[in-house]
Amino acid sequence: MKILVTGGAGFIGGNFVHYMVNKYPEDMIVNLDKLTYAGNLETCKPVEDKPNYKFVKGDIADRPFIMDLFEKEKFDVVVNFAAESHVDRSIEDPEIFVKTNVMGTTTLLDACVKYGIQRYHQVSTDEVYGDLPLDRPDLFFTENTPLHTSSPYSSAKASADLFVLAYHRTYGLPVTISRCSNNYGPYHFPEKLIPLIISRALNDETIPVYGTGENVRDWLHVYDHCVAIDLIVRNGRVGEVYNVGGHNERTNLEVVKTVLRALNKPESLITFVSDRKGHDMRYAIDPTKLETELGWKPKYTFDTGIPMTIQWYLDNKEWWENIISGEYQNYFDKMYVEK
Numbered sequence: 023m024k025i026l027v028t029g030g031a032g033f034i035g036g037n038f039v040h041y042m043v044n045k046y047p048e049d050m051i052v053n054l055d056k057l058t059y060a061g062n063l064e065t066c067k068p069v070e071d072k073p074n075y076k077f078v079k080g081d082i083a084d085r086p087f088i089m090d091l092f093e094k095e096k097f098d099v100v101v102n103f104a105a106e107s108h109v110d111r112s113i114e115d116p117e118i119f120v121k122t123n124v125m126g127t128t129t130l131l132d133a134c135v136k137y138g139i140q141r142y143h144q145v146s147t148d149e150v151y152g153d154l155p156l157d158r159p160d161l162f163f164t165e166n167t168p169l170h171t172s173s174p175y176s177s178a179k180a181s182a183d184l185f186v187l188a189y190h191r192t193y194g195l196p197v198t199i200s201r202c203s204n205n206y207g208p209y210h211f212p213e214k215l216i217p218l219i220i221s222r223a224l225n226d227e228t229i230p231v232y233g234t235g236e237n238v239r240d241w242l243h244v245y246d247h248c249v250a251i252d253l254i255v256r257n258g259r260v261g262e263v264y265n266v267g268g269h270n271e272r273t274n275l276e277v278v279k280t281v282l283r284a285l286n287k288p289e290s291l292i293t294f295v296s297d298r299k300g301h302d303m304r305y306a307i308d309p310t311k312l313e314t315e316l317g318w319k320p321k322y323t324f325d326t327g328i329p330m331t332i333q334w335y336l337d338n339k340e341w342w343e344n345i346i347s348g349e350y351q352n353y354f355d356k357m358y359v360e361k
């Protein structure tokens with residue numbers, strides 16, 4: 023099979039490319055990435071010399087380029103990770119989120135209709151469901167929870183999901199969608215909470231906690247997300263949505279304190295800053311459908327995955343130090359001076 027993976031120079035796409043290239047030497051993995059601020063070819067280094075791997079630089083929203091690529095490559099499967107992924111950036115500048123996350127997705131879908139594929143998989147997020155109240159721990163997102171987005175990021179992701187499902191119903195395109203909770207693990211860009219805590223704490227810098235720090239996220243190790251996507255692409259039912267999550271809910275403050283403790287750094291680094299606009303309170307996934315239909319079971323819990331992740335950041339300082347010394351530092355300074 024020839025599998026197009028978009029966004030494979032980013033965090034989850036990068037981990038997925040490693041997983042697929044190593045697990046399926048008989049398949050060809052083509053990684054298409056625009057290399058935005060979040061894309062990093064260093065992330066692809068472990069697989070770049072493998073015979074079943076190829077990198078192509080390009081924009082999923084560039085229609086003539088995408089049509090040419092599909093005509094030339096004749097993909098069997100498309101897995102779309104490419105997206106603008108950071109909620110804070112979407113609040114500052116929503117337009118690129120519409121362009122990449124919505125128009126990029128519809129461009130890929132059009133190419134799939136025109137050239138034909140066996141499966142199109144959309145990597146979506148639990149944020150499309152909006153949030154849950156803190157005082158109802160009995161509530162979880164299921165695949166039937168209505169879409170009710172809060173941020174420009176999640177609105178763009180939800181729009182893309184609706185187009186994917188519409189292309190299935192209207193054109194009969196064989197699609198699946200996964201909606202996963204917050205990921206953490208190797209190659210996570212340090213603008214996101216967990217790598218931000220690790221990288222800043224190691225430099226004895228303050229850790230900005232938005233609002234009260236009581237917001238809850240449901241954390242999953244990126245490896246378990248990759249396994250879930252592989253299962254859904256191969257065995258999932260066409261036209262279906264699958265939630266992915268491992269019941270690892272933590273408040274942001276718990277996450278910060280856990281990481282600081284593991285690094286032997288003081289809690290005095292915690293600095294409360296103004297809240298994110300429209301900040302979702304709680305995400306919590308019900309993964310029953312994925313577990314019962316496809317036999318998925320996560321390998322890691324938060325308590326086993328976090329020490330491994332911290333160790334990765336200690337062993338791979340060069341990867342993240344190059345990022346925080348570059349353009350990202352300007353963004354970070356701007357974000358927190360304004361708050």
Ligand code: NAD
Nearest residue numbers: 029031032033034056057058060061081082104105107205
């Ligand atoms: P990321 O920001 O680390 O990586 C995104 C990648 O997409 C980058 O390599 C970037 O260069 C590339 N890209 C951006 N715009 C592009 C374009 N127009 N054309 C081609 N490539 C482009 O993001 P991530 O955290 O790895 O998220 C990947 C996907 O998973 C996204 O679709 C996101 O919505 C979804 N998701 C993320 C999480 C999470 O916790 N991070 C959870 C659930 C779902």
Ligand code: TDX
Nearest residue numbers: 107108109147149204213214215230231232237239274
């Ligand atoms: O400096 C910070 N301080 C802070 O308190 C940052 C960066 C975040 N936070 C809070 C905001 C959230 O409640 O931590 C929580 C996690 O924030 P992010 O890492 O930005 O993730 P989140 O907004 O939950 O979105 C992530 O999960 C779902 C991904 O970035 C999305 O791409 C994915 O769809």
